[in-house]
Structures are given as C-alpha cells and as structure tokens.
Amino acid sequence: MKKKTFAKILSTMMIATCLTACQGGNTPEQAPAAASATPTEATQNGNAELEGTLVFALWDNVSIELFESMDLEGRFQKLYPKANIEFEKLKDDSEYWNAMKVRASANQLPDIMYNKTFTLSRFQDYLLDLSTTEAVKNNNIAEGYRLNGKILGIPEKMTCEYVYYWKDMFKEAQVEVPTTWTQFEEVAKKLQAYYGSSNPNFSAIAIGGKDEWPTYPFVEFMPALISGNGQNWNTMSTQDEPFAEGTDIYKAYQKIHSLFQSGAFGKDPLGIGNDQATALFAQQQSAILASGGWALANIKEGANSIDNLGTFYLPVRDSESEPFRTITQGDSFLSVTSSSKNPELAKAFVEFYFSDAWYPDYINAITDDNTMKTVTKEKDPVLAEADTLQPNKELVMYDGGGDNFTALVSATTFDYKKLGAEMLIKGYDLNSTLAELNAKWKAARQSLNIQ
C-alpha cells in the first residue's frame, strides 16, 4: 500500500516537473501578443521608460569590435536609460546557425538576431513582423525581402563579392586584370608558374579549402552569374535534373572544376583554413583572393601595406561581348525574435539602430554598402577600384533559396560548399557526382511532391 502511495507521489512530482518545464517558454504565437505598442509609437511618444536587457547574438568579429568601440549600448541608453544590451558572440557563422537552430526549437532565441537571405524563411515562425517600423520605410531594399506579407528582418548592409589582388605581383608577372573566365584561368596559371617556380608554398589563388565555406564565391554565386538569375536555387527546385549538361549549374561547375584542377591554388589548398589563406595572401604568398567586402579588414590587419592592393569583380562570362555580371545581396538582417521578453524594447532598438543616432557612423566604419535612404556612403577606395574597372556591370540580386530548395537540399544532401572543396581533390570526378545528384534530385522532388 505504502509502495503504491510512494509511486503516486513520485508520478505526481514527475508530471508536475514536466508541466512546469513545458510552461517555461511562451509559444512563438503567444509572445508577439505581449507587444501592445509598436516601437514607432513608443519612440514618437518618447517612451524612455522602456526597460529590460536585450540579448543580441552575432558572429561577426568586426561588428562586435565596432559595437564596443563605438559604444552601441551607451548610445542606446541615452534614449532608453533603463535598457541594457548583452552581446552574445559566437565563434563563426556555422556555430551561430547551429546555436540558433537549437535555441529556436527550445524557444530560447536571443531578443535580437542577425539573419541572412536564406535564413529568413527558415526562422519565419520565430521572427516578428517589422513592416510598420520607420527603419523599414527608410530602407532601400527591405521590401524586396518581404515573406508572406511580413518583413522579418531589415538588412543593415549590401554586400558584393570581390577578387582581391596584388597589383605589384601582377605587374612583375606581366599579367593584366582579367575580364573573362578564360582570361582569369590563364592569369592564375601564369602567376602560379611565375612565382611557384621559386616558392613551393606559393599559390596564385589563396583559398582555405579545409573550411569548405571559402569556396562560396565560386560554387554559390557562379550559377546565378552565368544566367543573371539571382533566384537560381528556386529555379532549380522546379527542375528534375538541374545538374544536367547545359544548365547554369552544370556550366558553372565545369568552369570551377577546370580552375580548381589547374594547380593555381598551390600545393595543398585543402590543408589550410580561411585564416591561414587570408594571412598568406596578406603576406603576398598568394596573388589573388576571392571573398566578400568583409575580408578587407582582415587583409589590412595582416598586410604590411595595402598600397598595391586592388580589387576586380570575378569575371564569369565567356567573352567580352557578353554582359559583365556581379552578385549583390542584402546582408545582416536585423530581426526581433518572438522569444524576446521585451519585444517593445527590441523593436525600439531596431529603430534606434537604423536611425541617425547610430547607423551613419556604423556604416561608414565598415566596408560594405549602405541600405538606408537617409545615408550616403562613399565606397572604400580599394573596393571602389572594382567599380572603376567595370563601370557597366550588371548587378544580380542574389536570393539564397526558399523552402522548396531547403527541403530538396535536406533530402539530397546537396552541399555546394563541400562540393567546391571536393573539386580541389586531384582527379575528382565531377561528372559522376552531378549525375548522382540529378538522380537524387528527381527522386526527392517526387517524394516531396514539389512541382
């Protein structure tokens, strides 16, 4: 009898514990309801009484340093004296997305988080609509990223992809800035032959293949640049065999494969990570580095002088008669999560972030382009060189792929960054991989019923 009583007590305690744990967080649907007033109203009403601590998660080293040196929290507290900001820095973007994913499932996202084009749709159930904010009204490109009628993140910058190069090394090896893919491949080979003969550690193009993601300027963006279709991943979702001969992705990957197998990446591009590759480029152990505008700060940090540093856009076209295309996209989308305990304050922070009290100083301190109508910004002279070389370039607005593409990636395990790294393996058989991907893609579309 006593055993039964004990068992009953134990069961009751366990159920109570589980129920308490389940009640611990608001559901994503419940949390937004707590925000009765929009931040716009709050700001207009001068609601300086808003209080609480906002957790702001990010991975970008440059941003976190600027937030601290330019006193983001102090400036915000001038408007909202009772508010605090807690920065949560994660090692890199991979770790950041892993952490956010785990925390989303536990409804423990930070109050403010950064998103990218391709993560807005993934986190859409956990982000608040920012459509009514002044920040959205003053943003040049936010409307373009509306999802199911909502604006879930405001892009703080426009990013472009560049090819960094050392002008003095080009001059000594007697090569010119390339304007077609064939020229680019030839330049890389000539540089490798010229400098590699006396320096076994030299690589014409620096790439941290060990980390896989540094292959993205090639494998992620080139298919979109081939046709000028920034929605290429979404287009792929509508095709049964997107890797078949003649498709954008096929053409792009054949070009990349040819370059990656040419030996222009040095003796062991898969043995070094991005930090090492950037350091080697900064020390002129490499002549070329393909990366985003964000990499300029790292190059400056590692280089003795940047007097001879120049940029050009990656030439993907086959001939000079074709249009010269380059990729651009909104980046670092500031979002307020539904897990926020202070959604009103979080929205007020977003308004502040894109206001004159913070944004102009911040955007002028980083290398990327501005997204706000209220601000004008001159490009960094090193990055502006790419524009000077290609004044008539065609901009391709990149989209990271929607729900169907994500579902197909999951089902087929298509990982373009890993594939890029694999293309660096000597003798890698790309055609059989593409054929295999075609078969998997077709089967996945059928099983997922994607039209």
Next chain:
Amino acid sequence: MNSIEKMRNRFIYLSLIIPLLLLVGFVVIPALDLFRMSFTNWDGYSQNSQFIGFDNYISMFKNKDLWVSLKNNGIYFIAHLIFIPIELLFATMFTSKLRGAKFYKSTVLLPYIINGVAIAYAFSYFFSPINGAFDSLLGLFNLEALCRNWLSDEKVVNYVLSFVSLWRFSGYHVILFMAALQSIPKDYMEAAEVDGASSFQTFRYIQVPSIILVIDYMLFENIRGALQVFDIPFVMTAGGPGYASSTFTLYTIKTAFTFGNFGLASTMAVAIMGMIVVIYIIQNKILHYSNGPSGKKFLSQKIGKKGSKKEVQG
C-alpha cells in the same frame, strides 16, 4: 516493521527521489524523445513534424557517405585496440621499479589534461602544408620524399587523425591500467616470485586476470570513443576532403544542422547507441571465450589457485 526500519526506508526513498527525477528528466525522457523523433521528418525549425515510419532507417542504410564515415570510425577503433596491449605494457613498466617512473607517469598523462580542441588546433598547424613543423622535421633528416598532404590526402588523413587521438588518449589509458595494477594485492606478486614465475608469467597469469574488469572497461571505452569521435576530425579537417575523414558523429551533426534533417540525425543517434551495445557484447564474448570456456570464472579460479598456493607456503 519497527520505527527504525520505517525511518530507514523513508530516508532511502527520499534520497532516491532527486537522482531518480534527474535521471528520468535528463536521460530517460530525452532518450525516448530521441527514439520518437527518429520516426519523424522534423527539420529542427518547424513547430510540427510528420510520422514517416521507418523511412529514416531505410534512408540511413542507403546513405553511402554515412558508411564511409563509419569505416573511418573503424580506423580509430583498430588503432586504439592495437594500442591497448602496448598501453598495458607501459603501465606495467611504470608500476615496476623503473628509474624515472614518476616523471614518465606525469608526462604520459599530460596530453589528456590539455583541452582536446587546443590539441587538435596545435596538430593542424603541426601537419600544416605551409611551414608545418612535421614536414620541417622530415626535411631536417633529409626525408622530404616522405612529405605528404597530411590533412588532405584521402589515403593518409585518417591515420594522421588516429595518431592524434592515440597521442591524446593513450596516457589516460596507461594511468587507468596503472591504478588497476597497483590495486593488486602484493601477496599475489610475492607468491609468484617465490614460485619462480618469470616477469611474463606474472604479467600473463597474475596481473592481466586481476585487472580484467579494467581491461573490459577500457575495451568498452574504445568502442564508445571510436564511434563517438568528434573534436579531432572536426577541428583538423572538418571531415574533409569530401567525407574522407568524416566520422559517424560528425555526419550526424551535419545531417541535423547543415541538411536540416533532425529526424534522420535522431535515427543515426539511435543507431550509434545500438552499435555500441552490440559491438560491446560481441567483443565481450570473444574476449571471455579466448580466456577459457567459462570466461571470468576461469580467470578468477586461476587467481584463487595462486592465492591458495601462498597460503599453503605461508
């Protein structure tokens, strides 16, 4: 039941409540939920998921990259398995009257104390193709011909990573063996000495049977560790090039976070638990069969015989 017994029982029950709740809350419920998730297509983001039966299990068996990863786990397993007798020999040497044994004891444990990620980082620079210390060492001895792309050559990368794993964990194994060897009653050793047993005979018939439980534990740890190896390949190669140095755990994490397939990743987690248990049972059977038809009983009888000899002589 008198009042003291009642109080004792009440105390036992009360003492058990907290650990039991913790066990249920943090082990049993998550394990059951993991098992449930392995039958769903949950993507890690969505509020809902669908029950898809055994699709994940079928998909897992058909995944050739996963099999490559599992094969790589096998290399760690075999490397550590080969090293267990060597570690045991070292432990025996260090427990004997070896000159400088104390120094060796502290040195041998050092790699285990250092943070695993730090070790992996250090070794990735050691084997780096640009200014790597290992290639420089080979150059110093005019062995440049042996230089390889240590972290990107599919043929050698897993052996390099296994070497780092051995470097890190062997010392810990040696210390565990030493602790076990030191717990053997001195009477047994003295009796063997009086009987004129050689060092090998003492090792084979006294020391090994006396620490058979520790050896058992070590073999289990080898299976668990080899199947769950993560930090060394993750930091040094990220499982690359391609999936050449990926491991089962690395691939499971990639499935969950890169491919957004938490359902399939849960299936893999269930599979790894199953594999650990199955391999351990098989290994245990082989080990005890090789020690005689009745396994541990046979070994304990031997110890008993040695002990009784001493008693007779005493």
